[in-house]
Amino acid sequence: MEALAHLAAAESKTVRVDYFALLKEQRGLASENLETRSSTVLELYEELQKRHGFSLKHSSVAVALNDEFADWSEKLTERDKVVFIPPVAGG
Amino acid sequence: MEALAHLAAAESKTVRVDYFALLKEQRGLASENLETRSSTVLELYEELQKRHGFSLKHSSVAVALNDEFADWSEKLTERDKVVFIPPVAGG
Amino acid sequence: MFTLSDTPIDADALKRLVNTQEAGAYVAFEGWVRNHNEGQAVTGLEYEAYEALAVKEGNKIIDEAQKFSILKAHCVHRTGALKIGDMAVMVVVTSAHRKEAFAACEFIIDEIKKRLPIWKRETYVDGSTSWVNCAHNHEAVHETAQASGAKS
């Protein structure tokens, strides 16, 4: 099982990422489809943070997977929609 | 002093009484000037309750003297304005 | 400020009275005439106020609400005949932050209902009428005298 999980983690998949607020500014775009070998949404955030210099640590960001709040440990699968949610300020 | 207080209590004075809500209905008028020998507002209420058959006991009524909430033990003086306040129901 | 009104309450005018650029929060309470009370079908009602004391006590309550660090507060209470759905009372409050506006608005309407010499006569579907809180429960300790801190 562990060996299989490792294989899955290394597999490449295409996911859609939408950006809002500060992350949209720092990424310079609102949405992109990208290929990644990241296994979880946390790995994906850290990958993108390194690439684009996001100032927010993941501990101050929430994450949604396919328009539902998700845990950082959630696995990514092909065609997932991922949204990283900076600290909110509605109202 | 007690003798004087007793004399004061017995003294006749003219006061104005305004009636509202249930008391106005039971008295059949909104306001009257009346002569009384009652010493306190409580005595006056009991005098009028006996005369007009008010259904509310004084313990469920409040009293105002000259447009301020007052204690039942408050003394009556000439030209005082007295209002007995049935249980309120604003709002 | 507290006022009595024998004509319909203008909600928009009341809101304008508490508007200020420092305000981040606005809380409003409106009391509406319901079509029933304690299981009885109500067809209409009448409010009667002891005006001099009600206005004095109402303004005292508005002043007391300043303890919540609000910006502005206002309350209007109707008198006279009202129909189902009519507005009987409105409280409006503004503050920098919402917590204070909620607390002050609820405080004001709670105290208004407890302390103001205002009475309500309901008319029921069978044509009978009743002064609310007076017909039954004559032994109830009167809240007004207790809450208002009578003279002595």
Add this chain to the structure above:
Amino acid sequence: MFTLSDTPIDADALKRLVNTQEAGAYVAFEGWVRNHNEGQAVTGLEYEAYEALAVKEGNKIIDEAQKFSILKAHCVHRTGALKIGDMAVMVVVTSAHRKEAFAACEFIIDEIKKRLPIWKRETYVDGSTSWVNCAHNHEAVHETAQASGAKS
């Protein structure tokens, strides 16, 4: 019901949505754009929302407010550019008695502010802008994830 709006909120229309003959109490909250925030003079602001999730989560909050035994509740949140004094959000609630309407209205706005993926960018008098809650305090634990009960 919860909705987002990129045009000014119609307070009267919202009030009509919760009107019902059983209602004795109506409580409204409005959030207005203030002319200052944490000591800085604000000249305007913009709200951005992650619409799909904001609407879903907003409606979940309205549903949760039914625990207060209210009659009806509605909330609208603005998106886009707003000026000082503009209404950013409005919550309206009706109930038979006032205590429930106050509790539900405050619950809804508290949860809306905590849980909805909506962001605010303020523009200051010197022309600079800032995403509120993002510029400083990057270490703060994110309230949304904690409050909303994430998937697993």
